[in-house]
Amino acid sequence: MTKLPTWADVGLVPIISLTLAALVSAGVLLAIGQSPMQALTVMVNGAIGSSYAWGYTLYYATSFIFTGLAVTVAFHAGLFNIGGEGQAQLGGLGVAVVCLALPWPHWTVALVAAMLGAALFGAAWAAIPAYLQAKRGSHIVITTIMFNYIAAALLIYLLVNVLRPDGQMDPASANFPDGTHLPQFQDIPILQGLFQRMGADGLPRLNADGLPIYQQVPANVTFFIAIAACVMVWVLLWHTRLGYAIRAFGKSEKAAVYAGISPYRIIMIAMLISGALAGLMAINNVMGQSERLLQNSASGAGFIGIAVALMGRNHPLGIFLAAVLFGFLFQGGAALGLETKIPIELRTVVQGLVILFTGALDQMVRMILAAFFRKRGAS
Amino acid sequence: MDYATFLQVCDTALRFATPLLLACLAGLYSERAGIFDIGLEGKMLMAAMSAGAVAAITGSVWIGLLAAIIGSLLFALVHGLASITFRGNQLIAGVALNFVASGITVLIAQSLFGQGGRTPPLEGAARFANIDLPFVAAIGQIPVIGPFYAEVLSGHTILVYVALLLVPLSWWVLYRTRFGLRLRAVGENPASVDTAGVSVVRLRFSAVLIAGVLCGLAGAYMSTGLQAGFGREMTAGRGYIALAALIFAKWRPWAALWATLLFGFLQALALRPDVVESLTHVAIPVPFLDALPYILTVIVLAGFVGRAIPPRAGGEPYVKER
Numbered sequence: 001m002t003k004l005p006t007w008a009d010v011g012l013v014p015i016i017s018l019t020l021a022a023l024v025s026a027g028v029l030l031a032i033g034q035s036p037m038q039a040l041t042v043m044v045n046g047a048i049g050s051s052y053a054w055g056y057t058l059y060y061a062t063s064f065i066f067t068g069l070a071v072t073v074a075f076h077a078g079l080f081n082i083g084g085e086g087q088a089q090l091g092g093l094g095v096a097v098v099c100l101a102l103p104w105p106h107w108t109v110a111l112v113a114a115m116l117g118a119a120l121f122g123a124a125w126a127a128i129p130a131y132l133q134a135k136r137g138s139h140i141v142i143t144t145i146m147f148n149y150i151a152a153a154l155l156i157y158l159l160v161n162v163l164r165p166d167g168q169m170d171p172a173s174a175n176f177p178d179g180t181h182l183p184q185f186q187d188i189p190i191l192q193g194l195f196q197r198m199g200a201d202g203l204p205r206l207n208a209d210g211l212p213i214y215q216q217v218p219a220n221v222t223f224f225i226a227i228a229a230c231v232m233v234w235v236l237l238w239h240t241r242l243g244y245a246i247r248a249f250g251k252s253e254k255a256a257v258y259a260g261i262s263p264y265r266i267i268m269i270a271m272l273i274s275g276a277l278a279g280l281m282a283i284n285n286v287m288g289q290s291e292r293l294l295q296n297s298a299s300g301a302g303f304i305g306i307a308v309a310l311m312g313r314n315h316p317l318g319i320f321l322a323a324v325l326f327g328f329l330f331q332g333g334a335a336l337g338l339e340t341k342i343p344i345e346l347r348t349v350v351q352g353l354v355i356l357f358t359g360a361l362d363q364m365v366r367m368i369l370a371a372f373f374r375k376r377g378a379s
Numbered sequence: 380m381d382y383a384t385f386l387q388v389c390d391t392a393l394r395f396a397t398p399l400l401l402a403c404l405a406g407l408y409s410e411r412a413g414i415f416d417i418g419l420e421g422k423m424l425m426a427a428m429s430a431g432a433v434a435a436i437t438g439s440v441w442i443g444l445l446a447a448i449i450g451s452l453l454f455a456l457v458h459g460l461a462s463i464t465f466r467g468n469q470l471i472a473g474v475a476l477n478f479v480a481s482g483i484t485v486l487i488a489q490s491l492f493g494q495g496g497r498t499p500p501l502e503g504a505a506r507f508a509n510i511d512l513p514f515v516a517a518i519g520q521i522p523v524i525g526p527f528y529a530e531v532l533s534g535h536t537i538l539v540y541v542a543l544l545l546v547p548l549s550w551w552v553l554y555r556t557r558f559g560l561r562l563r564a565v566g567e568n569p570a571s572v573d574t575a576g577v578s579v580v581r582l583r584f585s586a587v588l589i590a591g592v593l594c595g596l597a598g599a600y601m602s603t604g605l606q607a608g609f610g611r612e613m614t615a616g617r618g619y620i621a622l623a624a625l626i627f628a629k630w631r632p633w634a635a636l637w638a639t640l641l642f643g644f645l646q647a648l649a650l651r652p653d654v655v656e657s658l659t660h661v662a663i664p665v666p667f668l669d670a671l672p673y674i675l676t677v678i679v680l681a682g683f684v685g686r687a688i689p690p691r692a693g694g695e696p697y698v699k700e701r
Binding site: 028032033080082128132136137138139141142143145146147149150152153154156157160161303306310342343345346347348349350351352353355356359360361362363364367 | 415417457460461462464465466467468469470471472474475476477478479480481482483485486487489490496611616619622623626664666667669670673674676677680681682689
């Protein structure tokens, strides 16, 4: 088979895959009697049409960056971690335990402690599948799937029987104390201006004290932590000895063992980092947004991480871009559910199609492109 | 627990085990041929919706069943295309199809019926009727065994008996026919099958399509047998429990029957916490019972109860020439 030029492999293949996914989605919309153009307009307006919309898109993107990085770190070690969902839920538990433990004086202190809790719980949930893979050869894909379900059951039990305050009906923990409130975009001085509410006369609306009113968006400081995490994963994988060992092991286990790299050590470390990253996602949704632990807190972000990592070609920069794209899909899909008759589930279909075309049918795109390049080279 | 309650739980267990068994056998064919199938859940869901929708429109459960098989086969075909023809990642294809199924079933049901992604409740000929096994009245009189025959074994829909009959049939196909031998070989060492002049692609496609038909039966049973209509996400992880059962059964048909019966029994017990408590004298949380199939599977995977060794060539696309 003809080898594609790098630019085509990195740039063209994902774009064509995405286009195919978009075309099939449009076909689905036509089939159920809706207009794809109208859907696209609503999605664009709802997800990137205003700073308010961006406040939601980037909030979702933040979660997806963490779960995407989690999949990537494991992937470079040749491991497919499907357990991001469970690890993120456990991370949420870690955040809740930390936030409810003390009357935190300031959010910065609470944030550091909660990050430790989230990472620790997430990593712990990845540790058992990692150990079973490293020592007993149990297939990590299957064990992490099982651990997703075990995590869901564990959280239902804890939320109903342990964390739920007396007299509350819904299965959720108590609200976190005020000291754990993370600044959201409208609380951050530089960004604040973007979220001012404007009156009909075009002037900023003021409250009773004469202060401007800001729109509430869920995007919060975790977004910047996510960007830092991208940089750190990049440094780890491509500029440290450990990262080299991880990638070498992922490329060829035999060669890595010959070079003195211990498979047990690499599998454990890669999965612990992966679990910790998935767990850290909880800072964004549990601490930054809901401010209490809810059932099914990860709401699918763990699985979307797989798509994000695939789309982003397992590189932190790509993951950042793919996460924003999926944030767009997620928020745009919600806008569709609100403003049109198209059910919100369309976004699940689109996500599935993106995973299908970028992750499983990428070879098809490559074969077509290869035929094209061969023809051009011959003439 | 008295005998009557035990029979009740067993009856529910058999109902719950049926979709698991059908999906588990589906996974068995696919994985024995070397194609990992995480998409059992999605195919079942698609089939459940197709059966529910078409049975509601036509009023005939048999046309619904046909629609279920077609719906599930469509997904199986995409899975085959991605993982056999284009040598894509089988696991990722499965994950993707589960996503698509989860969304598109609601989309279609909503656009057809506008009832929040459900299909209308089915009744009469749009559902599978319960069948009484022969001589129920006579055998039911025999103490101990009689009630078991009458209460547990008799009075299910035809799909339950089809599922049970598929176990010996699958055993026979896999271990006593030429097709079965080749199927198992292609999951262990596709190159040798290729050398013998048998098409790897064709064998693997047949396995994936058989899995599609079986998932179609499983999904149809969910919406027309177990329940009366399709509801969003109604398979609720059963595809993954079937996957767990498959590993638990170490990819063997008879063991698959016992594993799915065990998991079905656990699901039935989760509905009766009172029974569990009276048996164990401690309150066992329901979520623990829900998680037990997964925990048991992890223990089996860890190799504490014999080793579960998957087909050797599982998950790897076959490349004829390098």
